[in-house]
Amino acid sequence: MQQVFSIPNSMKKDFKYTFCPGCDHGIAVRLVAELIDEMGLKEKTICSTSIGCSVFLYDFLDVDCIEAPHGRACASATGVKRANPDKFVFTYQGDGDFASIGLAESMHTALRGEKVAAICINNTTYGMTGGQMGPTTIMGQITTTSPAGRNVDYNGYPIKIAEHIALCDGTAFSARVALDTVPHINEAKKALKKAFQVQLDGLGFGFVEILSSCPTNWHMSPEDAHKRVREEMMPVFPLGVFKDITAEVK
Amino acid sequence: MGKIVIDNNRCKSCYLCTMTCPKGLIKKSAKTNRLGDYMVEFDDKKEECIGCAMCAKRCPDMAIEVYR
Amino acid sequence: MKNNEKVLIKGNYAIAQAAINAGCQCYFGYPMTPQTEIGEYLSSKMPELGRGFVCAESELAAINMVIGAVSTGVKAMTTSSSCAVALMQEALSYACGDEVPVVLVNVMRAGPGLGYIYPAQGDYNQSVYGGGNGDYKIIVLAPSTVQECVNYTYRAFYLAQKYRNPVILLADGLLGQMMEPASFGENPYPEVDVSSWALTGAKGREGRAIYSCAPDEKKQIQHIYNLFRKFEVIAENETSYDEFEVEDADIILTAFGSMTRNIKAAMKVLREKGIKAGCFRPITLSPFPSKRINELAKQGKDFVVVEMNMGQMLKDVEYSVKGQSKVSLINRPCGEWLSVEEIVSSVEKMVEVSYAAGI
Numbered sequence: 001m002q003q004v005f006s007i008p009n010s011m012k013k014d015f016k017y018t019f020c021p022g023c024d025h026g027i028a029v030r031l032v033a034e035l036i037d038e039m040g041l042k043e044k045t046i047c048s049t050s051i052g053c054s055v056f057l058y059d060f061l062d063v064d065c066i067e068a069p070h071g072r073a074c075a076s077a078t079g080v081k082r083a084n085p086d087k088f089v090f091t092y093q094g095d096g097d098f099a100s101i102g103l104a105e106s107m108h109t110a111l112r113g114e115k116v117a118a119i120c121i122n123n124t125t126y127g128m129t130g131g132q133m134g135p136t137t138i139m140g141q142i143t144t145t146s147p148a149g150r151n152v153d154y155n156g157y158p159i160k161i162a163e164h165i166a167l168c169d170g171t172a173f174s175a176r177v178a179l180d181t182v183p184h185i186n187e188a189k190k191a192l193k194k195a196f197q198v199q200l201d202g203l204g205f206g207f208v209e210i211l212s213s214c215p216t217n218w219h220m221s222p223e224d225a226h227k228r229v230r231e232e233m234m235p236v237f238p239l240g241v242f243k244d245i246t247a248e249v250k
Numbered sequence: 251m252g253k254i255v256i257d258n259n260r261c262k263s264c265y266l267c268t269m270t271c272p273k274g275l276i277k278k279s280a281k282t283n284r285l286g287d288y289m290v291e292f293d294d295k296k297e298e299c300i301g302c303a304m305c306a307k308r309c310p311d312m313a314i315e316v317y318r
Numbered sequence: 319m320k321n322n323e324k325v326l327i328k329g330n331y332a333i334a335q336a337a338i339n340a341g342c343q344c345y346f347g348y349p350m351t352p353q354t355e356i357g358e359y360l361s362s363k364m365p366e367l368g369r370g371f372v373c374a375e376s377e378l379a380a381i382n383m384v385i386g387a388v389s390t391g392v393k394a395m396t397t398s399s400s401c402a403v404a405l406m407q408e409a410l411s412y413a414c415g416d417e418v419p420v421v422l423v424n425v426m427r428a429g430p431g432l433g434y435i436y437p438a439q440g441d442y443n444q445s446v447y448g449g450g451n452g453d454y455k456i457i458v459l460a461p462s463t464v465q466e467c468v469n470y471t472y473r474a475f476y477l478a479q480k481y482r483n484p485v486i487l488l489a490d491g492l493l494g495q496m497m498e499p500a501s502f503g504e505n506p507y508p509e510v511d512v513s514s515w516a517l518t519g520a521k522g523r524e525g526r527a528i529y530s531c532a533p534d535e536k537k538q539i540q541h542i543y544n545l546f547r548k549f550e551v552i553a554e555n556e557t558s559y560d561e562f563e564v565e566d567a568d569i570i571l572t573a574f575g576s577m578t579r580n581i582k583a584a585m586k587v588l589r590e591k592g593i594k595a596g597c598f599r600p601i602t603l604s605p606f607p608s609k610r611i612n613e614l615a616k617q618g619k620d621f622v623v624v625e626m627n628m629g630q631m632l633k634d635v636e637y638s639v640k641g642q643s644k645v646s647l648i649n650r651p652c653g654e655w656l657s658v659e660e661i662v663s664s665v666e667k668m669v670e671v672s673y674a675a676g677i
Contacts, residue, residue: 001253005306005316012525017311021287022264026310043521048386049529058527064517066389067529069412072382075374079386080517082370083344083394087519105382108375182270182304215264222264222310 008033010042012062022222024179024212025053028121029060031189032092035196036063041088048077048116050093050102053127057092071102074109077116088199090117095209096126099161100135106165110205113170117195117206120161122176123214124233131217135159138236143217158236162209166242172204175241178211178234180226187239194244203245211237252301252318254292260313263287270308273298324501329464329493330355332500333423336471337395338363340505342421344370344394346383348402351435352491353425356397370394377402381409381422388419389528391516393475395421399491400429400441404449410484411450414545415530417515419478423471423487425494428652437491438652439575442630445486446604453542455549457485457556458603462578464498470601476507481552482515488603490626492576492655553605560599563589564614567596569665572611572635573624574600577656581624584661591662593669603631611638620644622668624661627651644672 010033019025036042045063049055051070058065068076073091081089091098098106098120106118125143126132133146136158140149150158166174173195177188188210195206211233213225220228241247254276263283268276268290275298279291292299301318327335334356337345345364347357357373364371370387374380380396387394398406403424413420424445428438445458457477459470467489474485517526532538562582564570569588571581578599588595598614598621600607615621620643623632629647636645648664650656 001251001301001317003315004252004301004318005303005314007312011312017260019310021262021310022266023310026312027307030312042519044519046390046517046519049527055531056533058525058529062525063520064525065527065529066386066517067412067416067527067531068382068385069408072378072385072409075379075382076386076389078372078379079344079346079383079388079394080390081386082346082372082383083387083390083392084518087390104375105379108379112372182307185307222266223269226266 008037010036010062012060015060017060018056019053020216022213022215022225025121027179027185028119028210028212029057031185031192032119033061035189035193039193039196041196044086045088046080046084048073048080048089048091050091050097052094052097054092054094054097054121055128071097072105073097074102074116074118075105078109078112078114081114081116085115088196090119090196092119093121094127095120095122095124095136095161096134099159107168110165110168110171110207113204115199115202115204117199119192120207120209121212122161122209122237123212125214125217127214127217131214136161138232160237162207162242165207168205170204171243172198172206172245174207174243176209176211176237176239178229178239180213180229191241198246251297252299252316253294254299254305254317255315256290256292257313257315258283258289260311261289262311263289264310265290266308266310267305267314271305272302275299276305322501322503324499326497326499327464328355328497329467329489329495330425331359332464332467333397333471333487333489334359334363335502336468338367339502340472340475341393342395342475343392344387346372346374346380346394346396348374348377348380348398350399350402352427352494353397353399353423355494356423377405378409381406381420384420385409385413385416385418389416389517391512391518393421393479395423397423397425399425400427400444401432403441403444407449410448410456411452411454412530413484414454414456415452416528417482418528419482420484421474421478421487422484423489426488426490433652435491436653437626437655439490439577439626440630440652441488442574442603442625442627445488446606454545455604457481457483457552458488459485459601460488460574460603461493462576462599464493464496465500467493468500468502472505472507476510477556479510479512481548483548483552488575490575549605556602557605557607558601559607559610560601562597564596564598564619566594567619568594569620569622569669570596570598570614571622571624571661571665572598574603574631577624577626580656580658580661583658584665587658587662588665591666593665595665606634606638608634608638611635612640615639615642618643620646622646622648622665624648624656626655
């Protein structure tokens with residue numbers, strides 16, 4: 001028998017995930033590592049990491065990483081790419097990092113058509129600080145800072161990130177995927193590959209929003225958390241490709 | 251025909267694999283890990299595993315190796 | 319232009335051209351009076367040279383772009399002015415913790431808040447002590463002429479890479495906007511080897527990470543000790559200052575940046591009037607030349623700090639003097655630069671008061 005599934009080479013030797021049990025971050029990082037292996041990018045990759053549960057990416061991925069302050073990963077990635085147009089540059093951020101504190105940097109990086117890829121993990125909460133209301137918290141969702149549920153009078157509405165990024169002229173690819181089932185995980189990998197490829201082809205900004213579970217802060221079992229992704233998140237954040245300039249117009 | 255090897259040092263007992271295996275070959279074990287959580291075990295007496303790797307793709311912690 | 323040819327050039331343009339000569343590969347900036355000409359100048363020059371230029375969406379983004387660029391071992395800079403430099407304090411703390419060679423030019427205007435575009439020197443504290451979190455230090459160079467803007471821009475890029483530490487070139491609106499003859503010469507500093515730390519892709523080696531966060535307490539403590547050991551080395555090697563006629567002086571006028579010009583002129587007038595005045599001017603505001611000031615104070619020389627703020631460098635001079643002689647302040651918060659006449663008459667009054675008191 002041959003080994004058909006193993007830890008990607010682009011993971012650090014003896015890495016130890018610090019994510020909670022059942023957290024989808026682990027899968028997202030694995031997909032990135034698999035693609036870096038498959039696309040032969042390891043030697044030319046520079047990653048701009050963010051603050052939040054994603055912060056220790058540099059302890060997991062065996063690629064060059066620069067730590068960006070909270071929300072500034074896209075700005076820092078812009079700097080890396082402008083100084084090194086031949087490198088493969090991506091950010092790995094949470095929704096709070098990408099779409100709240102860093103919305104200006106994220107949006108303008110897309111508008112400039114910066115040749116970088118951005119990955120945003122949307123779990124509708126601030127995970128690392130213990131489950132507060134974030135920019136993607138859905139209406140009625142109970143968090144530690146919306147104890148009565150997100151309410152429009154107090155809190156306004158959540159942001160649909162992938163759709164907003166798709167509206168930016170500099171965006172080459174924008175999609176929303178999920179990690180709740182194995183078929184969706186396969187789809188997510190395809191979307192990430194496309195987001196990486198548009199950068200390599202010099203076409204513009206590549207973006208993937210990944211709907212992810214947060215069993216710990218949602219107070220759910222990992223399986224129930226995936227059920228919530230399907231039943232509560234997907235109606236608000238529909239999966240799909242919102243922009244792909246490489247696709248033929250049908 | 252296939253088989254899997256579970257790395258109990260990586261497994262965090264989230265049990266997502268037990269619900270993902272199409273043939274129900276991964277089960278909660280009676281043994282606990284150092285945190286006191288019940289570990290999972292591969293139970294394939296009838297050699298039903300085809301090495302589809304769905305468990306490994308589902309596993310958030312890369313704790314499963316798949317052979318085919 | 320020929321290298322040694324003197325040209326009449328505005329301070330802001332001089333900084334921009336010196337950055338190009340120093341090998342600055344990328345510029346990221348946002349408009350802010352009175353430093354906007356730096357970005358304007360580079361917006362045409364950098365693309366011509368095939369180098370990077372981004373009109374950033376904010377100063378926050380601009381300095382983080384610099385962090386990204388310099389982490390890969392290239393030279394890059396951003397420029398801004400007072401209240402927008404305040405926006406960059408978080409990134410300066412990160413850059414220090416990350417040990418990345420950020421170069422920031424601050425052409426000061428008045429504050430607090432929006433203040434206005436009057437000349438001022440109110441960013442001494444912001445630059446030397448900073449507004450970022452944690453224990454960190456930044457190298458701060460204060461030019462007083464357009465020629466020094468050129469020289470210290472070269473030096474800023476060199477020191478940043480040599481010590482993997484952010485460097486601020488602290489100019490002011492007067493210097494940014496005035497025209498003066500200056501020559502560019504060659505960048506006198508050697509290239510620094512960055513190969514041991516720069517992010518260039520994990521080719522033939524493990525992935526590298528540049529970060530300031532250590533979830534392990536011992537590592538975090540060690541990191542801060544290492545940073546401070548480095549600051550000691552910087553203080554040992556790089557502290558610089560100018561002094562004029564301090565040997566026989568009873569009273570030493572002290573200023574930084576463009577105010578240096580006025581105290582030098584005031585010193586001459588005071589000497590003509592029989593008051594034995596000298597001049598002392600820190601070039602590096604951080605590390606501050608405390609040792610030399612202390613030596614002079616020990617000889618019984620009094621200090622008069624002249625600055626366009628409410629007495630910011632004053633505190634460092636007082637700290638250096640350690641009560642061994644008298645320290646006074648001549649200042650104005652912002653606006654019209656203190657004239658030579660004003661400085662002279664203030665010093666004269668101080669001397670009269672001291673004489674009357676029999677000191």
